Amino acid sequence: MWIFESPVYLLLLGLLPPGIFAAHFWKGRGGRVPFSLSVWRGDSFQETPFSLRTLSFLSHLFYWTGFVLLVLALAGPGRITKERVYLTRGIDIIFVLDESPSMAAQDFYPENRFNTAREVIKSFIRSRENDPVGLVVFSDEAALMVPPTLDYSAYLRVLDDLKLMSLGRGTAIGMGIAVASLHLRQSTAEEKTIVLLTDGENNAGEITPASAAEAASSLGIKIFAIGIGSPGDVPGEYQDPETGKTFRGVFSGSYDEELLRMVADATGGRFYSASTPGALETVFRSIDSATVTEKRVKVKTETEASYRYFLLAGGIAVLLHLFLRKYLLREVL
Numbered sequence: 001m002w003i004f005e006s007p008v009y010l011l012l013l014g015l016l017p018p019g020i021f022a023a024h025f026w027k028g029r030g031g032r033v034p035f036s037l038s039v040w041r042g043d044s045f046q047e048t049p050f051s052l053r054t055l056s057f058l059s060h061l062f063y064w065t066g067f068v069l070l071v072l073a074l075a076g077p078g079r080i081t082k083e084r085v086y087l088t089r090g091i092d093i094i095f096v097l098d099e100s101p102s103m104a105a106q107d108f109y110p111e112n113r114f115n116t117a118r119e120v121i122k123s124f125i126r127s128r129e130n131d132p133v134g135l136v137v138f139s140d141e142a143a144l145m146v147p148p149t150l151d152y153s154a155y156l157r158v159l160d161d162l163k164l165m166s167l168g169r170g171t172a173i174g175m176g177i178a179v180a181s182l183h184l185r186q187s188t189a190e191e192k193t194i195v196l197l198t199d200g201e202n203n204a205g206e207i208t209p210a211s212a213a214e215a216a217s218s219l220g221i222k223i224f225a226i227g228i229g230s231p232g233d234v235p236g237e238y239q240d241p242e243t244g245k246t247f248r249g250v251f252s253g254s255y256d257e258e259l260l261r262m263v264a265d266a267t268g269g270r271f272y273s274a275s276t277p278g279a280l281e282t283v284f285r286s287i288d289s290a291t292v293t294e295k296r297v298k299v300k301t302e303t304e305a306s307y308r309y310f311l312l313a314g315g316i317a318v319l320l321h322l323f324l325r326k327y328l329l330r331e332v333l
Contacts, residue, residue, distance in 0.1 A: 069314030140168025172205030
């Protein structure tokens with residue numbers, strides 16, 4: 001937002017209309033008549049060429065533009081910027097996302113389970129403020145892709161670049177929880193949360209989900225476990241990251257509800273089931289409501305003086321006026 005520290009000087013702009021009228025339209029203005037040598041032919045004047053009339057018009061335009069800019073500079077223009085400063089720390093949230101082949105199952109029309117989960121995570125993150133978010137993915141192994149950060153734009157870019165099976169073909173739920181807990185261990189947030197999304201049963205990794213949940217509980221971490229997908233046979237299609245070949249087939253089975261309930265209950269969290277995109281969005285809205293903490297905010301206001309830019313532009317406009325009149329039009333009076 002723009003302000004003027006001395007707005008009273010803006011009253012000088014009221015001189016602009018009468019000044020233009022007196023200088024260019026008033027028939028009785030009198031005074032000197034400046035003219036260019038280029039229209040003189042020794043014993044008479046020729047009609048002023050169009051180019052000279054154009055230059056004359058521009059010179060007047062620069063003159064009055066310079067007047068306006070210099071008055072604005074005199075009024076002390078400035079730009080106010082407001083910044084929200086959070087006085088309290090937000091909640092640390094790490095998403096633990098399954099990227100095993102079964103996440104390519106296409107029962108979340110028009111997308112598969114994996115892409116739908118990514119889109120819902122994006123919507124969740126865009127609704128947050130001052131809550132650091134992180135990302136862990138898992139298949140046979142688990143890896144931290146983004147540590148808890150407030151740079152949501154960078155987070156979303158990483159999320160867009162994820163590919164199925166980059167860490168193998170298994171489902172190491174325990175490893176995913178363990179890696180996320182490890183990176184929340186040093187967090188100073190009052191609340192620490194893991195949001196686990198999977199559609200399968202734990203069948204890989206050196207750490208069991210029960211052991212990982214126990215460790216998370218000891219660190220004060222709450223786990224919201226989401227089982228996604230429909231039971232039974234579901235068609236799917238995925239691309240092998242190693243060979244680039246596309247495979248189509250049918251995925252059978254479903255997530256281990258008993259295991260996910262145990263993981264959530266052990267940490268004071270909650271288990272959710274989502275078999276449709278709408279159900280998954282509802283689950284995330286519920287988690288969004290459950291992960292709210294009191295936020296104290298102050299607004300920091302700063303004013304950046306901008307008069308120098310108007311002063312410079314006004315000075316340049318006046319100099320251009322003089323340059324056109326004296327050097328291009330070559331006025332002698």
